[in-house]
Amino acid sequence: MGRRHRARHRTGRHYATMTSVTGTHRAVGKRRGIAAWPIVCVVLVAFLVAGWFGWHWADGVLESRAAAQAADCKQGDLPLRVTVDPALEEPVMAAASRWNEERTVVREHCVRVVVHTASPDDVYAVLTDDADPTTIGGSPAAWLPDSTEWVEKLARDRPELVGSSGLSLASGPDGDYPFLVIAGDDATGAQQHAAQSFQKYLLQPEQQAQFRKAGLTPAHASNG
Structure with missing residues (x-):
């Protein structure tokens, strides 16, 4: 009887430990998912800003060339x-x-x-x-x-x-x-x-x- 009691006790501890670890993993996963969205938004905004400056820079170069040719x-x-x-x-x-x-x-x-x-x-x-x-x-x-x-x-x-x-x-x-x-x-x-x-x-x-x-x-x- 004592052996069976100890076996059930160990099984319960193992189950409790596994439950605790799984719960922690889910909690960490949720926190990571929430933190990824701001990073994506920041990267997207950075690309948009870089594209805007790149477009205006290229447009400025073309205008400068046209102005130089007109000056000639x-x-x-x-x-x-x-x-x-x-x-x-x-x-x-x-x-x-x-x-x-x-x-x-x-x-x-x-x-x-x-x-x-x-x-x-x-x-x-x-x-x-x-x-x-x-x-x-x-x-x-x-x-x-x-x-x-x-x-x-x-x-x-x-x-x-x-x-x-x-x-x-x-x-x-x-x-x-x-x-x-x-x-x-x-x-x-x-x-x-x-x-x-x-x-x-x-x-x-x-x-x-x-x-x-x-x-x-x-x-x-x-x-x-």
Whole structure:
């Protein structure tokens, strides 16, 4: 009888101890669950505040860049009319679009390239005063005909209009496609300088790749 009593006594103590430990564990778990919510809220608020400052910082950087670019254009916008042979429309238009997106500055002017297409005969008629400039979209500051022969012909008939040597940008089955800067009384120094800068831009690899895409041989490939 004594042994059975002691066994029941021990079992009761073990059960009481287990109950006590389990109750303590639940109590601690509840306290931890309650304390986690404020921490989550604090972290969330910190992320929101950091995001707000980050957004305003990025917005401020963009505004600063825009302001810096606007400050460089002290002389305002300068449209640069470039007339090209129809075969060059796609590559030159693509290059002009990138040039304008970059808001390229030349001599304190924000140069905006405007591309028109026209046959060499029509452009030559305008340059020699045999046709109205409106027929080709206005007098060009630069001309890209389908052959260097047009540059040579203009140099013979109106040498004062030839502002450059007519460097070839690409070649095709019919010959080379030169870039001619138009000089003369109607061409300002800023326009001629901008035209020369755009010519160099067209010789860059990214722009030359567009000539290849149009089925033409880029100048770099033809030169070496």
